[in-house]
Amino acid sequence: MELHDYLPSGWVLKTTHHGLMLMAPDCEQGKDFVTGAARYLNETAQNIRGVIEICAATGDRLASITPSELIKGKGEIDSDSSDDQTLRKMQLEDARLMERILTSQEPMAMVGLTDHIQVLINQPMATRLGTTCKAARGRNLRPLHNHGWLPELLKTLQQQEQVRVRYQAWLNAQDEVYGELTTLFEVGTFQGEPVRIATNLDLNIIQPPTVEVLKV
Structure with a gap:
């Protein structure tokens, strides 16, 4: 090639x-x-x-x-x-x-499967989340995903390579933006490390939970 x-x-x-x-x-x-x-x-x-x-x-x-x-x-x-x-x-x-x-026109991102560090994000995803590619890269998403669905997702991805999930999470914690998302997750490998590749299918901004949530 x-x-x-x-x-x-x-x-x-x-x-x-x-x-x-x-x-x-x-x-x-x-x-x-x-x-x-x-x-x-x-x-x-x-x-x-x-x-x-x-x-x-x-x-x-x-x-x-x-x-x-x-x-x-x-x-x-x-x-x-x-x-x-x-x-x-x-x-x-x-x-x-x-x-x-x-190059995808769909909002996509790549996150470390075990450390939950955001490795890569495209412009459509950054725009949808109300952030920039530079600001989003390298952040730890675990504190933003705090409703118990993440462990279940990781367990499911051990059994199948692709799964569609509807969940709630902080999108931009600094501006306190909270949303409900539908995302297609799949397993991949990048630089020898396992990653999850996310393609966001739907996003609605909603009121955040009243309980205190750890944000980054």
């Missing part, structure tokens, strides 16, 4: 005197793609014996990847090793998953 086969929609691939230039629609998508596809980008730089520049449409330079980053002590790369092939496959799968989420 060629590099352009793994670029999310909206990206531009250009050749330069030094190698390739990838232009992302915005900084957030660019940084996410560079993180998830780092290994594959490094290998591509080595294969073309050139530099891969990653920029945003705004003109911001996000990364510069050179062949030397993969050169080992003897100046050679063991590209045929099983470990290399396994890692490359994992990175390509990560890139595909990020593309699916970031």
Whole structure:
């Protein structure tokens, strides 16, 4: 597969005197793609014996990847090793998953299955939750999901890969926004760790419970 086969929609691939230039629609998508596809980008730089520049449409330079980053002590790369092939496959799968989420018109997010840390969120989901992609990334969702449905969800996801759940949760705790949601959850893997992928199907803002709720 060629590099352009793994670029999310909206990206531009250009050749330069030094190698390739990838232009992302915005900084957030660019940084996410560079993180998830780092290994594959490094290998591509080595294969073309050139530099891969990653920029945003705004003109911001996000990364510069050179062949030397993969050169080992003897100046050679063991590209045929099983470990290399396994890692490359994992990175390509990560890139595909990020593309699916970031380019989806549906509100989608990715959350760590065990630590409940929000790994990735697309713009439609951020808009629906009344936050930004940057603010949402890295927050712990466990304190926001406090009505007992989360343990049941995790138990169900151990038995089936996909489940539809209706539940209540804090959406934006800082602004005390509370809602009732219908979400399709599925199990996946990102950077070698289990994640749950959420696609929000419906959201209604409602009054929060009267009992005190821990918020972050």
